[in-house]
Amino acid sequence: MEIAIKEQTKKKKAEIKKLKLKASNIVSHITLIIFSFLMAFPFIWMISSALKTKDEIFKFPPTLIPEVPQWHNFISAFTSAPFDLYIFNSTFTALTIVIVQVVNSAMIAYAITQLEFLGKKILFAIIMATYMLPAAVTYVPGYVVLSKLNLLDTYTGLIISNAVNVFGIFLIRQAFMQINKSLIEAAKMDGATHWQILWRILVPLSKPSFITFGLMSFVSNYNSYLWPSLIIKDPKLNLITMGLRQFFIQQGAYGVKWPEVMAASALTVLPLLILFVVAQKWFMNGIADTGVKG
Incomplete structure (x- = not known):
């Protein structure tokens, strides 16, 4: 009898634990859904407003779904300003800066993790200390340097001034430190150069972090x-x-064409959404592999 009672007690405890676990999972999922909706709501509202008339935007109480979707707002916004040129300019400069930053970060991270030289720890400490500086502090000296180099009002000046990213150095350094050193030692014994070790061993093994x-x-x-x-x-x-702000001032700062302003804003975000959808798998792997949470 006592054994049967104990078994029943254990079963009840196990069932209670399962119920608690299910309840905890349900609460967690509901919480995540709520916060996800709150994060996505501004974008949803922007799309909704882009499909409304001006009167609907200022209608009270506000509605999320437009009565008659005004798809022509997107065409009107895109033709009212050279957004194709603006998107190309931003994409070109951002992509070029990324390439330069990736190359620089990889080489600096390689030197810090794989080479032995005097003052290596001090150098890394100085690099990380610069990460604490507010970006605005560098604007005046950066502007003066570009002015003396005659690089103001050029893409070259914009790219050079963003050639190094301290966070990228730290992130890639962490990735390099997790790679088994025996692979590097074997490559050195086979006669591989530093350049070959970096780009043929370390970079491929750290691909999620680079992405x-x-x-x-x-x-x-x-x-x-x-x-x-x-x-x-x-x-x-x-x-x-800059183009979006100019369009906002000219077309919508005083409530003249708010639907077009919202449509233009949605168009500017579209390339980033496409990029994230394509690269989200590697992005999440990179966050997990490096142990960096943001």
Whole structure:
């Protein structure tokens, strides 16, 4: 009898644990759904407003679904300003900056992790210390340097001034440190050069980290506004952020064409969404592999 009672007690405890686990999972999923919706709501509202008339946008109480979708707002916004040029400018400069940053970060991370030289730890400490500096602190000296090099109002100046990314150095360094050193030692014994070890062994094995860094850097530079607006004045060189602001001032700052402003904003975000959908697998792997959570 006692054995049967104990078994029943264990079964009840196991069932209670399962119920608690299910309840915990349900609460977690509901919480994640709520926060995901809150994160996505601004974009959903932007798309919804882009498909409305101006009167619907200011209608109270507001509605999420437009009565009659105004798809022509997207065409009107795209033809009212050279957004194709702006998107190309931002994509070109951001992609070039990413390539330069990836190459520089890989070489610096290789030197810090694989080479032995005097002051290596101090050098890394100095590099990381610069990460603590506010970006605005570098604007004045950066502007002066570009002015003396006659690189203001050029893509070259914008690219050079963003050639190094401290976070990228740190991220790739962490990835390199996780690679088995025996692979590197074997490559050295086979006569591989530092260049071959870097690009044929370390980089392929750290691909998720490189893709993660590249994606983050691309988004950051694609969305950059303050620094480009300081050094670029030629309208033909405007990035998407600068072009969108100009369009906002001309078309919608006083509530003239808010649906078109929302449509233009949605168009500028589209390349980033496509990029993330394509690269999300490697992006998540890179975050997990490096142990960096953001």
